Amino acid sequence: MEVLKEKLCKKVEHNFNKHPFIVFMAVADHDLEKRLESLCKEFNGPFKVIDTDCQAAIDQFTYSNSVKGVFVLKRDFGRGLDWKLGKDAEVLILGNDNTLTSSEAIQMVGRSSRS
Secondary structure, rough: OOHHHHHHHHHHHHHHHOEEEEEEOOOOOOHHHHHHHHHHHHHOEEEEEEEEEHHHHHHHHHHHOOOOOOEEEEEEHHHHOOOOOOOOOOOEEEEEOOOOHHHHHHHHHHHHHHO
């Protein structure tokens, strides 16, 4: 799992200014969140962990014009959340509890589009 997390961080680091990232984690990983937050500070972009419905509604409006940054969404938001950013996002999924279904993953990937 550590190798996967390292690859995820490298991907964000190398592509930070190209587009925003939406990261779904099946189970919260605070160490990974801290590493991603540090990258965002280094590249002067937003970092946000969104884990409540109220917070999602507020942040959806706040970050609607973002063209870079990392937004960590809880697994439940993989379906039904209309999350639009200023640019299509790259979706990264960390199925770190071995229960993620292909249907859930397809729904999560669908969160990347602004349309």
